[in-house]
Amino acid sequence: xxxxxxxxxxxxLLIASVLMAVNIGLSxxxxxxxxKQWSIGSLRMVGQLLLVGFLLDWVFALNNxxxxxxxxxxxxxIASITAVGRTQKRFSTIYLNSFISILGAxxxxxxFALSGILQIDPWYSxxxxxxxxxxxxxxxxxxxxxxxxxxxxxxxxxxxxxxxxLSLGATSWEAAxxxxxxxxxxxxxxxxxxxxxxxxxxLPGMMTGQILAGVSPGExxxxxxMMIFVIASGAALGATLVVVLAxxxxxxxxxxxxxxxxxxxx
Amino acid sequence: MEKxxxxxxxSTDIPSRRTSQKSDPVLSGENxxxxxxxxxIWSKINIHLNxxxxxxxxxxxxxxxxxxxxxxxxLDVIDSGPSGEYGSINFEGKSLHEWEMPxxxxxxxxxxxxxxxxxxxxxxxxxxxFHLKVHQNRQYDREKILAWLEQLPLPAITTDNTGGGDYSExxxxxxxxxxxxxxxxxxxxxxxxxxPQVLLLDEPTASQDTELTRFSEKLLENWQTGLLENQPDxxxxxxxxxWIWVSHNPEQLRRMCHNTFCLDTDNGN
Numbered sequence: 034x035x036x037x038x039x040x041x042x043x044x045x046l047l048i049a050s051v052l053m054a055v056n057i058g059l060s061x062x063x064x065x066x067x068x069k070q071w072s073i074g075s076l077r078m079v080g081q082l083l084l085v086g087f088l089l090d091w092v093f094a095l096n097n098x099x100x101x102x103x104x105x106x107x108x109x110x111i112a113s114i115t116a117v118g119r120t121q122k123r124f125s126t127i128y129l130n131s132f133i134s135i136l137g138a139x140x141x142x143x144x145f146a147l148s149g150i151l152q153i154d155p156w157y158s159x160x161x162x163x164x165x166x167x168x169x170x171x172x173x174x175x176x177x178x179x180x181x182x183x184x185x186x187x188x189x190x191x192x193x194x195x196x197x198x199l200s201l202g203a204t205s206w207e208a209a210x211x212x213x214x215x216x217x218x219x220x221x222x223x224x225x226x227x228x229x230x231x232x233x234x235x236l237p238g239m240m241t242g243q244i245l246a247g248v249s250p251g252e253x254x255x256x257x258x259m260m261i262f263v264i265a266s267g268a269a270l271g272a273t274l275v276v277v278l279a280x281x282x283x284x285x286x287x288x289x290x291x292x293x294x295x296x297x298x299x
Numbered sequence: 300m301e302k303x304x305x306x307x308x309x310s311t312d313i314p315s316r317r318t319s320q321k322s323d324p325v326l327s328g329e330n331x332x333x334x335x336x337x338x339x340i341w342s343k344i345n346i347h348l349n350x351x352x353x354x355x356x357x358x359x360x361x362x363x364x365x366x367x368x369x370x371x372x373x374l375d376v377i378d379s380g381p382s383g384e385y386g387s388i389n390f391e392g393k394s395l396h397e398w399e400m401p402x403x404x405x406x407x408x409x410x411x412x413x414x415x416x417x418x419x420x421x422x423x424x425x426x427x428x429f430h431l432k433v434h435q436n437r438q439y440d441r442e443k444i445l446a447w448l449e450q451l452p453l454p455a456i457t458t459d460n461t462g463g464g465d466y467s468e469x470x471x472x473x474x475x476x477x478x479x480x481x482x483x484x485x486x487x488x489x490x491x492x493x494x495p496q497v498l499l500l501d502e503p504t505a506s507q508d509t510e511l512t513r514f515s516e517k518l519l520e521n522w523q524t525g526l527l528e529n530q531p532d533x534x535x536x537x538x539x540x541x542w543i544w545v546s547h548n549p550e551q552l553r554r555m556c557h558n559t560f561c562l563d564t565d566n567g568n
Contacts, residue, residue: 193411193413193414194417196411196415197414198431199374200372200374200404200408200409200410200411201404201408201428201431201489201493202428202431202434202493203433204400204401204433207431287373287376287400288373290374291376
């Protein structure tokens with residue numbers, strides 16, 4: 034399986050980094066003002082990835098359940114903070130809600146994939162857990178931030194409509210239903226679109242990686258198909274959870290819209 | 300400091316009013332306070348609305364008239380007062396907390412100055428309300444609404460080419476095409492079809508010209524007296540009907556209201 038796999042030496046990576054000279058050169062010649070950012074970006078990327086490589090190597094070697102789950106939880110926390118960071122409004126429990134949603138959604142689908150589909154024993158075997166979790170977190174994070182942003186935004190923009198329904202006797206759920214649906218659709222459409230063109234416009238990273246590592250394309254595609262299902266359902270679950278939690282935070286049991294709990298980042 | 304409720308002179312005489320003067324208030328707010336971002340708008344006010352009463356709510360801009368209406372409609376949380384105590388709202392002898400809010404809000408209806416509509420015809424907007432769970436036992440009645448409109452003085456909301464009187468055209472219009480004044484009338488009709496007991500009217504004719512204002516006033520007066528359903532003063536239900544009316548037009552308040560509640564007394568504490 035790993036017969037034609039090429040191990041990359043540090044020298045080869047240095048050769049690859051020469052390509053950044055193209056970007057920096059273009060920026061200087063065309064006065065794009067991005068030369069410094071390209072340098073910083075490259076260094077950050079190299080540093081972060083090397084660090085992750087070391088960390089994962091270490092966790093793989095250690096093979097200790099609490100460390101594995103600890104790192105997984107840490108990744109989840111970072112993902113939940115990043116998801117909120119991309120939105121323009123805040124309410125007091127937004128980080129907690131994001132964390133609960135991403136944790137619930139990601140762990141459910143990852144656990145399902147590892148123990149139900151791949152039937153790995155134990156399910157948290159790091160070689161499988163981390164790549165899967167990483168991909169799921171990335172996509173769930175996107176879904177959550179899109180759904181949250183849209184829901185909070187339309188609550189302020191469509192406030193009159195929501196309160197009109199409330200004053201005509203709607204429950205808070207009835208009054209927010211259109212907005213919830215709208216937020217979920219917004220969050221799901223990117224996943225759906227990418228599913229539609231999968232393999233035609235884009236060759237997904239995991240499949241490409243497996244092919245590079247010597248797996249036959251026909252085999253790699255099977256993994257990719259499973260992965261897309263897992264990712265899509267993680268993103269949809271996460272978005273749904275976060276919107277329901279945000280709904281519960283911004284309405285009370287007296288069917289009142291509590292917009293003053295929502296504040297803009299300035 | 301408590302707000303004074305002052306009786307202002309009224310020239311019109313509506314018989315149903317006097318009979319209800321001594322009865323318990325249909326809607327009352329006790330010790331209500333409100334602050335907005337740290338500023339006290341009003342403190343410990345008491346407001347009572349008797350069955351059949353037409354109460355004008357006045358006060359300068361920023362005195363919190365809309366906030367008071369919204370609070371009475373249960374749309375806003377009741378704030379704590381200066382010494383931390385919470386006020387209360389009672390409707391038909393029951394505390395607000397005992398009411399299911401959707402039920403309460405169909406009986407005590409708040410009508411915003413700038414009503415919102417869905418992007419569909421006026422009639423579809425009217426029908427849509429009946430999809431709400433609280434109204435599942437009621438049905439949209441087009442004939443009833445047309446009959447209401449036909450009682451009114453002028454075909455002010457119909458287009459000229461029909462020669463007037465064809466209100467079904469109004470129902471077919473896209474809600475987004477209504478003028479501000481027409482939208483206010485549509486919002487009134489949308490609420491009246493749900494048979495409310497109390498209307499909380501937030502400048503209900505502010506976007507209307509004289510003609511439309513007359514139209515709206517007549518519609519509301521017919522609702523309040525029961526004339527709308529051709530049961531003037533004979534039905535108990537209509538005698539109970541009451542409103543709190545916010546307007547910047549003193550002439551209108553004199554025409555449409557018996558009593559005045561002013562939010563403008565000193566705000567010192």
